[in-house]
Amino acid sequence: MTHYLLAVHGPAERNEFGSYGSKEEMEEAFAATGAFNDKLRADGYWVFAGGLQPVSTATVVDGQGEKPVVTDGPYLETKEALGGFWVIEAPDLDVALKLAAEGSKACRGKVEVRPFDGLA
Amino acid sequence: MQGGRAAVERVFREEYGRLIASLVRRFGDIDIAEEAAGEALVAALEKWPGSGVPPNPGGWLTTTAANRAIDRIRRDRQRDAKQQAAHMFSNDTHREPTGPVEDDRLRLLFTCCHPALASEARIALTLRLLGGLTVAEIAQAFLVPETTMAQRITRAKQKIASAKVPYRVPEAADLAERLAGVLSVLFLIFNEGYLATGHGEPVRSELTGEAIRLSRILHDLLPEEPEVTGLLALLLLTEARREARVRNGQLVPLGEQDRAGWDHVLIVEGHDLVRECLAINRPGRYQILAAINAVHTDAPTAADTDWSQVVALYDQLTQLDRSAIVALNRAVAVAELDGPEVALALIDRLPLTGYHAWHAARADLLRRIGRSAEARQQYDAAIDATQNTAERAYLSRKRGELV
Numbered sequence: 001m002t003h004y005l006l007a008v009h010g011p012a013e014r015n016e017f018g019s020y021g022s023k024e025e026m027e028e029a030f031a032a033t034g035a036f037n038d039k040l041r042a043d044g045y046w047v048f049a050g051g052l053q054p055v056s057t058a059t060v061v062d063g064q065g066e067k068p069v070v071t072d073g074p075y076l077e078t079k080e081a082l083g084g085f086w087v088i089e090a091p092d093l094d095v096a097l098k099l100a101a102e103g104s105k106a107c108r109g110k111v112e113v114r115p116f117d118g119l120a
Numbered sequence: 121m122q123g124g125r126a127a128v129e130r131v132f133r134e135e136y137g138r139l140i141a142s143l144v145r146r147f148g149d150i151d152i153a154e155e156a157a158g159e160a161l162v163a164a165l166e167k168w169p170g171s172g173v174p175p176n177p178g179g180w181l182t183t184t185a186a187n188r189a190i191d192r193i194r195r196d197r198q199r200d201a202k203q204q205a206a207h208m209f210s211n212d213t214h215r216e217p218t219g220p221v222e223d224d225r226l227r228l229l230f231t232c233c234h235p236a237l238a239s240e241a242r243i244a245l246t247l248r249l250l251g252g253l254t255v256a257e258i259a260q261a262f263l264v265p266e267t268t269m270a271q272r273i274t275r276a277k278q279k280i281a282s283a284k285v286p287y288r289v290p291e292a293a294d295l296a297e298r299l300a301g302v303l304s305v306l307f308l309i310f311n312e313g314y315l316a317t318g319h320g321e322p323v324r325s326e327l328t329g330e331a332i333r334l335s336r337i338l339h340d341l342l343p344e345e346p347e348v349t350g351l352l353a354l355l356l357l358t359e360a361r362r363e364a365r366v367r368n369g370q371l372v373p374l375g376e377q378d379r380a381g382w383d384h385v386l387i388v389e390g391h392d393l394v395r396e397c398l399a400i401n402r403p404g405r406y407q408i409l410a411a412i413n414a415v416h417t418d419a420p421t422a423a424d425t426d427w428s429q430v431v432a433l434y435d436q437l438t439q440l441d442r443s444a445i446v447a448l449n450r451a452v453a454v455a456e457l458d459g460p461e462v463a464l465a466l467i468d469r470l471p472l473t474g475y476h477a478w479h480a481a482r483a484d485l486l487r488r489i490g491r492s493a494e495a496r497q498q499y500d501a502a503i504d505a506t507q508n509t510a511e512r513a514y515l516s517r518k519r520g521e522l523v
Binding site: 002004096 | 236285288
């Protein structure tokens with residue numbers, strides 16, 4: 001079995017409905033994502049998942065120097081940002097891609113599938 | 121049977137796809153498979169010239185290579201017992217349910233043409249692993265530096281290993297879609313050979329030949345899939361005209377080709393395959409393209425071509441594929457049926473200004489209705505848009521003949 005990250009990228013700028021167009025759309029996406037999460041658990045693929053607060057809440061820390069340097073904002077200025085993710089366990093890429101397609105439909109965003117190099 | 125170096129290499133090349141595919145299935149790792157196959161070749165080159173080629177050379181190579189692979193795995197395992205052992209044999213411990221046919225080469229073909237790989241990587245991997253072409257040969261065929269091609273192949277292999285692209289024929293529900301991806305790779309390999317994009321050799325018969333060889337294997341493995349039969353028919357009917365298609369370094373258009381120079385053995389086989397796939401009554405893109413080519417190769421002279429049949433087939437193709445390129449090819453046939461003005465009106469609307477064939481078709485139609493100045497401009501644009509030497513030579517001649 002291999003662990004895969006299913007990363008959902010969305011617009012860095014969000015409105016009152018997150019990255020969705022309306023309240024209804026947001027609620028539908030949340031409900032569909034909840035159902036998808038239940039399915040992942042029931043079928044044994046689930047490892048971990050979560051949605052992230054907007055990038056405006058991010059803080060960058062550089063601890064490589066003598067004293068850590070703390071700055072506001074994301075490290076990279078981009079129009080798209082990581083909005084949430086799943087970590088799943090699947091036998092191969094075909095299974096991971098099928099699940100990613102379902103997750104993408106549920107949360108209404110594109111999903112990037114990447115294998116883990118290993119887990120600590 | 122002689123066992124000289126050339127004979128050994130020919131056998132090796134013919135057996136390569138089957139050899140690699142069975143090693144990949146057994147050891148679950150492309151690098152191990154390639155290395156073991158390479159060692160088996162060295163062993164064959166040492167042994168066969170003296171003893172002669174064995175009665176079952178494929179079996180000999182497979183056994184020899186598998187033994188080398190096991191030796192290597194044992195060595196690796198001693199060095200790094202935990203990780204290697206778990207990795208190498210993972211494929212034998214849980215066997216996934218496979219699709220309709222289980223053949224190692226078919227499994228590997230689906231891996232090489234996996235949609236998660238970039239299109240150019242799919243083509244390169246297919247030629248390397250199933251065609252047995254060397255990295256240098258593939259690089260030369262696609263006019264990229266060998267290091268670039270080596271990197272492209274290495275990256276794709278790394279992705280297959282790390283992301284665990286499976287070695288498996290897709291399940292029935294996914295087969296049609298995944299098969300379309302495989303057919304597209306074979307068609308692209310053929311097309312690159314048939315009208316090479318670079319300024320080197322205008323036709324690369326090693327690529328057209330390899331695409332046909334792989335399509336034949338695929339047809340043997342999946343004889344009931346009409347699109348596979350359709351693709352093979354299409355390639356054979358196109359290949360049949362290859363010799364007549366270039367004369368004195370110039371492309372010869374279909375209507376001007378010497379039909380006695382066509383390969384009639386391939387044409388007969390192609391026509392049989394077209395009938396075979398159409399009888400299944402599940403039409404598809406390659407079957408229709410094959411049928412169009414069957415109409416052309418059925419006509420004793422260009423004037424005998426049944427253009428209404430060709431246009432009807434393009435209409436059918438348009439239902440499946442609304443792309444501008446299909447519309448362009450349909451318009452070229454319409455010109456023969458309804459005249460160049462009608463065709464020109466159809467072509468002018470298409471968003472293909474960067475495509476050499478669009479300019480070439482416009483140039484030809486403008487020439488035929490006597491709009492020479494515009495035709496000249498279009499020939500210039502077509503020449504600029506292609507590097508193929510035979511096509512440039514043909515277009516330059518036509519431009520020169522304008523009055």
